[in-house]
Amino acid sequence: MASSSRTDASGVTRKMIRLAVAVIVVLVLYTGGWFYAASWVKTTLDRELAASEQGLHSASCSNLDVRGFPFRIGLFCDSVAFDDRATGLSATFGALRSAAQVYRPGHAVLELDGPAQVRITPDLVFDADWDLLHASATAWIDGLNRASVAYDGLKGRLNVPSEGVSVGIAATHGEKHVRQSGDALDVAASFDALSLDLGDSVLPPLDVAVDMTIADAARWISAEGPPADAPRGASAELRRLSLDLGDGKVMALSGPLKVGDDGYLSGTLDLDIAGISVWRDRISEAFPEIAETAARVAQAIEGLSKGNDRAVVKLKVEDGTVYLGLFPIAFIPPF
Structure with a gap:
């Protein structure tokens, strides 16, 4: 009986030893594989980044x-x-930290530090910094499937000396999301407490949100990339573009839009506005040069709403000109 017990114990011990050896072998192979893959990635990227310095499109990662x-x-x-010599676009950023799960390499998350500077020839410069910026992306060999960016404490300034433009930008929080939806591209963005410093005037903080779908644009975030003339020729469904001053004073636009081959926007939009008089006063304070136009438009909208401080009206956009009824009220420059 004792002999049988010793035999059974010996058999269990051998199985445990084999299992331990198997686990150790797997761990050794996994460790070797991870470090081999990491070395291959680093070597490949170092080589590709060095080679890019000789081309029209270069990137660096110190x-x-x-x-x-x-x-x-x-x-x-x-x-x-980054430096795109063909278009005159270049950009610099702070430290980058990224990670992907070994079992899900197509899904990556990253954090990017400021400050950042984006430059476009001849003299457009955008300087920005933030408290925290993190992003995530799902991609495969054919490009992005979806991507998101969120940031806190954004502060920046856009300068274009040749055009006499200098605009300061600040937002407590912001998000941007893009994803393929069949052949279309879904785009959404939001800014909390967005404020603009125009130099001689400062727009009060407001919340901005946009949600739209661009037809036949899924390839824009694929390996193929957008066409050189994008967004010209594109059609979109603007589900909602809202500007919120707080206290229920919200202006929202929705409807179909199309960018012509000449870059001019056309479409039909529903304008839902609450707090007509407040919006008139805010626009007049920020842009005194159009105060008279703002007053006329507000009066027309109030007339259509029978004196109410909220209205829903139709706007027509033809080749960049925005009409309220038969009267032009704004112009949108070409894209």
Whole structure:
């Protein structure tokens, strides 16, 4: 009986040893595979980034490193820069930290530090900084499927000296989302407490949100990329563009739009506005040069609403000119 017990115990011990050895082998192979993959990624990126310096489209990632063992793999850079010599676009950013799960490499998250500067020839410069910016993306070899960006404490300034433009921008929080939806592209964005400093006037903070679908534009975020003349020729359904001053004073637009081959916008929009007099006063204070026009438009809308401070009216956009009834009230420059 004792002999049988010793035999059984010996058999269990051998199984445990085999299991332990198998686990160790798997761990060793996994560890070797992870570090081999990390080394391959770093070497490949270093080579591609160095080669890009000789072309029209270059990118750099200072002190590139690959980290995340054991369950993640991600890129880390002290700073990031892009330069598109063909279009005259260049940009610099602070540190980049990214990560993807080993078992789900097509889904990545990242954080990007400021400050940032975007420059477009000849003299457009946008400087920005933020408290926190994080993003996520789902992609495969054919490009992005969806992507999101969220940030807090954004502050920036756009300067175009040749046009006499200098605009300061600030927002407590903002988000942007894009995703493929069949052949279409869904786009949504929001800004909390967005304020604009126009130099001689400052627009009071307001919340802005936009939600739209662009037809036949899914390929814009694929490996194919958008056409050179995008968004010209594109059609979109504007589900909602809202401007919110608080206390129920909201202006919202919705309807179909199309950008012509010449870049001018056309379409039919529903305008739902609450607080007509408040919007008139805010626009007049921020843009004194159009105060008279703002007053006339507000009066026309109030007439259509039979004196109420809220109205729903139709706007028609033809080749960039916005009409309320038969009267032009605004002009949208070409894209």
